[in-house]
Amino acid sequence: MSARGETTLWIAQRASAAVLALCVAVHIGVMVYAVQGGLSAAEILARTRGSAGWAAFYGVFVAAVAVHVPIGLRAVAVEWLGWRGRSLGVALHLFAALLLALGLRAVWAVVA
Amino acid sequence: MSVLQVDVWRGREDGRFQRFEVPRAESQTVLDVVTYIQRHLEPALAYRFACRVGMCGSCAMTVNGVARWTCRTHVARVARDGRLEIGPLANLPVIRDLATDMREFFDKWARAQGQFAPTATRRDEPARVAPQSPGRAAADAAIECIGCGVCYASCDVVAWNRDYLGPAALNRAWTLVNDVRDGARGARLRAVAAGAGCHACHTHMSCTERCPKRLSPTASIAGLKRATAAALLKGEL
Numbered sequence A: 001m002s003a004r005g006e007t008t009l010w011i012a013q014r015a016s017a018a019v020l021a022l023c024v025a026v027h028i029g030v031m032v033y034a035v036q037g038g039l040s041a042a043e044i045l046a047r048t049r050g051s052a053g054w055a056a057f058y059g060v061f062v063a064a065v066a067v068h069v070p071i072g073l074r075a076v077a078v079e080w081l082g083w084r085g086r087s088l089g090v091a092l093h094l095f096a097a098l099l100l101a102l103g104l105r106a107v108w109a110v111v112a
Numbered sequence B: 001m002s003v004l005q006v007d008v009w010r011g012r013e014d015g016r017f018q019r020f021e022v023p024r025a026e027s028q029t030v031l032d033v034v035t036y037i038q039r040h041l042e043p044a045l046a047y048r049f050a051c052r053v054g055m056c057g058s059c060a061m062t063v064n065g066v067a068r069w070t071c072r073t074h075v076a077r078v079a080r081d082g083r084l085e086i087g088p089l090a091n092l093p094v095i096r097d098l099a100t101d102m103r104e105f106f107d108k109w110a111r112a113q114g115q116f117a118p119t120a121t122r123r124d125e126p127a128r129v130a131p132q133s134p135g136r137a138a139a140d141a142a143i144e145c146i147g148c149g150v151c152y153a154s155c156d157v158v159a160w161n162r163d164y165l166g167p168a169a170l171n172r173a174w175t176l177v178n179d180v181r182d183g184a185r186g187a188r189l190r191a192v193a194a195g196a197g198c199h200a201c202h203t204h205m206s207c208t209e210r211c212p213k214r215l216s217p218t219a220s221i222a223g224l225k226r227a228t229a230a231a232l233l234k235g236e237l
């Protein structure tokens, strides 16, 4: 890929990693905090339903995953499968779209 | 006098190890062992060396599984139970026995724009570069490379992706990116960022661990990653 393309992917990988580090910490922290004394699905949904804050938080989390994972998989595909070129780019874009769709659907399910 | 059991690679990629017995000597280096074999036991053994003092970078081989400069590696430090296994450097085509074809290694230096691009002529005053300036300090930290290929042979990314420029070529490019007298910064940053360049490095640090000159190609590559990212954000890449 071109110098600009490779460098853009590198920045996207680092930036999404930073976002993920924060999101994972908040996600696990809140889980540990909320689960004390038991937690039911109904209780979770009572907190997340209609919450714009949680929708935004998990929306960003999902977006960061959809950026981060395909870039990492690209290196794996190149180095371990010797797969490169246009077909790899198309496959990774599709995979990113799949992650985004599945993730947003899950977010929708708990906040809508 | 004790005797070393030495297994030496013979032939090309599809070759095999051949066992030799070499008398142990005081302060013996691995290169001494190879030279003994070539002079006394097997005159057809192919290997390379020149300076014997760690300057030319031509004597690197795989010693007991690890890439090393053999002229400055003492047998006492690497032999296991009086045994040595000596093979050609990994990640390079084998010409014969212990001699590898280093062309791809040095071609990648050229691909990474490892050539100095002068901006002054002989009629200009010599450039003044303050020793403490950040660029000079960064170049200094990486400049002592002897081109031995130990880092290249130790890098997993080179093994996995033959297009990868590799630690030594990128380390060289980093010294020039920091050279205020050089006029090809933009082209060089493009050359090291494109394809399997600096961004393909996984920061494994095998290169840094093994470099006999104790350089850190990993740090140089990290510098290139930052420099290319900054250039991209400024619209200069």
Ligand code: SF4
Binding pocket: B154, B155, B156, B157, B158, B166, B167, B200, B201, B202, B203, B204, B205, B206, B207, B208, B217, B218, B221
């Ligand atoms: S730090 Fe980079 S160049 Fe060095 S061995 Fe690891 S992947 Fe290779």
Ligand code: SF4
Binding pocket: B144, B145, B146, B147, B148, B149, B150, B151, B152, B167, B168, B171, B210, B211, B212, B213, B214, B215, B217
């Ligand atoms: S960076 Fe170190 S290991 Fe790599 S070629 Fe230069 S001197 Fe040898």
Ligand code: FES
Binding pocket: B049, B050, B051, B052, B053, B054, B055, B056, B057, B058, B059, B060, B069, B070, B071, B072
């Ligand atoms: S022979 Fe020159 S570095 Fe070993």
